[in-house]
Amino acid sequence: MQVKTSVLLLLTILCFLSYISFALNQEGLYLQRMKLSLSDPSGFLSGWSDRDPDPCNWTGVTCNGQGSVVSVILTGASLSGSFPISLCRLPSLSKLSLSNNDINSSLPLSISSCRNLAYLDLSQNLLAGPLPSTLSDLHFLRYLNLEGNSFSGEIPATFGLFRQLESLTLTENLLDRTIPAVLGNITSLKKLALAYNPFSQGELPPELGNLTNLEYMWLADCNIVGSIPDSFGGLRRLKNLDLSNNGLTGRIPSVLSQLKSIVQVELYNNSFTGTLALSWSNLTNLRRFDASMNSLIGPIPEELCELPLESLNLFENKLEGLIPESIAKSPNLYDLKLFRNELTGSLPRELGKNSALQTLDVSYSNLSGEVPEFLCHNGALEEIVLINNAFSGKIPTNLGECRSLRRVRLGANRFYGEIPPLFWGLPHVYLLDLYENSFSGNISHLIYGAKNLSTLNISNNKFSGGIPNEIGSLDSLVEFLAHDNELGGEIPSPIVNMKQLGRLDLSNNDLSGGIPKGIQSMKQLNELNLANNRLSGHIPDELGNLMVLNYLDLSKNNFSGEIPLSLQNLKLNELNLSSNLLSGDIPPLFANGVYKDSFLGNPGLCVHNSGLCNPRQGKTSRVFSWILRSIFIIAGLVFLVGLVWFLLKYKKLEKIKNGSTITKWTSFHKLGFSEFEISYCLKEANVIGRGASGKVYKVILSNGETVAVKKLHERPNNNENDSNSFGSDKHEFEVEVETLGKIRHKNIVRLWCCCITGSCKLLVYEYMPNGSLGDLLHSNKKRLLDWPIRFKIALDAAEGLSYLHHDCVPPIVHRDVKSNNILLDEDFGAKISDFGVAKVVKAANRGVESMSVIAGSCGYIAPEYAYTLRVNEKSDIYSFGIVILELITGKSPIDPEFGEKDLATWVCTKLDQHGIGQVVDPELDSRFNEHICRVLDIGLLCTSSLPINRPSMRRVVNMMQELSATMPCEQEKDGKIFPSF
Incomplete structure (x- = not known):
């Protein structure tokens, strides 16, 4: 009996323990069911197994004191599949985050069964379809984030039933109805973010003014029109208001002055008009105010400038009057941009004294007075742009x-006096623009310190003295413009050391001596203008070796001797040797009507084999000469007619094969080859690349020069809505010709010429021996690209894009930045190419332009561009960020390893899970890891999902230039330390 009792008691205990075990593991079964329903390529859920029956120990799972699951956090786990509705059976689940995964399909209505959820984050997934109307059944929900998906349709009216919701984020989706008024019923809201959705055009619902607890309102790029409702004055706790990139009109309402908690106001790129007549003294917390690119008029309010602002952007308006002195008293001001207004008066005298001012841009206004002495008082000033004023x-x-300082533009003002000597040698300045002033004095020898200088423009001033020899040490200089000054002495011989120089204009000075020897080493020289000086001696034969020279003007000097025959190699678009002391025969190529004005004022010049060089020649001799010339001309014509007939008779088949004859030929530089030589070299054996629009050929010309020729096939139609169209208003050919034909920059590929045949169009570029970055990086030649070279490529490409965005007028958006469109020369210098879908940003569009189709390449397209079709420079910046990630990882933007992720998401996931070691290309030397990490930060910043968070290309260049100084050195060689590049 006692034994039976003991056995019975033991069975009871076992059953009880079994019951407890079953109760604890039931939630584990639900989690296991979730695991089975999802794809887990990275093995993130591998620890969810029967070996540990307690789910509280599983990765991403948190339990309460009773052992019940209350939180599941699986951020960036590379999970894919439908939303795991089995999680809703966890009775105590209050927090769920599946952000940054590949959860797809639609969000089921049955999500309302997750009744205890207070926190739901499904951002950055692939969810599509309508927003479930049942979400409002989650009565305890406080945080809802569905950002970065593909939800479409409307925001359900049931969302107005939320009673405890504090944060609602629906940015970057495809919601296409109007913003519903029912959102004003969620009075518990602290954050409302609906930006970057293609909403139907509509006004701001006045009901949003009922959100009295709201602290953050982000409605940028939501197609909002009309005015800001007066009811917004009730948003007394609002700290951040962003209504940028919309179509708001009317005055900036006075109700904003009631927002006493406001810290940041973003109203740029709307159509506001009228004055800024608000009671700004109430907004004591305001730090950033941006109402640029509107039509505001009147003065800048004194009250606004008395606030402790960090950033004030009011550029591209119609503001007038004085800049208040009080703006200089702000202790936090670092960014002041007031350009393109109608402001008058002077800059505040103490501007920069009380704050670390970084950027000052007041260009294209009517300002006058002197430059304040305190602008760089705190040593932070990077940009000063004062052009086109009356300073x-x-x-x-x-x-x-x-x-x-990095960027200095003081041109088109009334400055005078000498430039401070140290100013010439600032080490980080890449643009020094002093044109059209009354500066005097010498160019200082200290200019050798300006190692980063790319453009030096001192034209139209009163500079005197000689050009210092130290100018030759500026390896990065691309443009040197010093025309219309009083410079004297000889052109310094070290100037030929500037291998990147593309434009040299020293015209209208008092220079003497000759053209320096060794000028043939300036291989990039495109324009040489030395007109109206006192230069003498012979024109060097070496000029004929500058194969990219397009413009040559040596007029109004004292050059003597014969014209070098080598100049015929150049086929200059512009040649002017007039008003010199030249003698001898004019080279035969120039003895035609095209160059008839190029040699005027040289009495000693003769036309080769004609009677035109000796005015005392007799009448009989002239008649005899004319008869001989006529005979030769007739004989030549007969020969040419016979040759043409022969070609038409026997070359018909080859003509059909290669396309019709060339009907139009346009050159942008002086060329040493003909259009016919190009067309006959387009053979299949010479193909070095293929693309959607045609083929690229390597052509070695008879003069030994190598060029690259892109052959664009004619499209059946040029309808922009057609899937085969280029997605722009013009054909790729015309766009590329218009864009590249006028660009001159060391990091933009040169377009030599273009021509049209009957069946195709040809673009002739400079040849880049190392091909494209994409081909090299993703082939067995990748080992050639060590980290210093990859970093140099990234910096070169960044400088090229920065030129397009910031220094072209008007700015240019490339729209197809990718590694295959970054070409490499023999020294792995990088140049941006392929402008077939580039877009000129017109001033009327305020930096944003809508396309009717997507242009770009898969893996590089910015997320907001894919669904809004609105293009600006931020799209290029995202694509450039992907290129940086390519250089670091060695992987293509589209890779099976990523699953349905893109490269940026994959990198973020790997960093979160495994650290930098799983991201960096194993081919790279580990001693560069610290430097690579810092460049990776820039790449991730550029690929931010929110365009507003991406830095400008100018800022990217600045950051990368700062990093170039921190590159580790290579090991000792012959007792010396050498940098890596």
């Missing part, structure tokens, strides 16, 4: 000690 006086001496 006067001298440049403050202390600006010469401002080593943080």
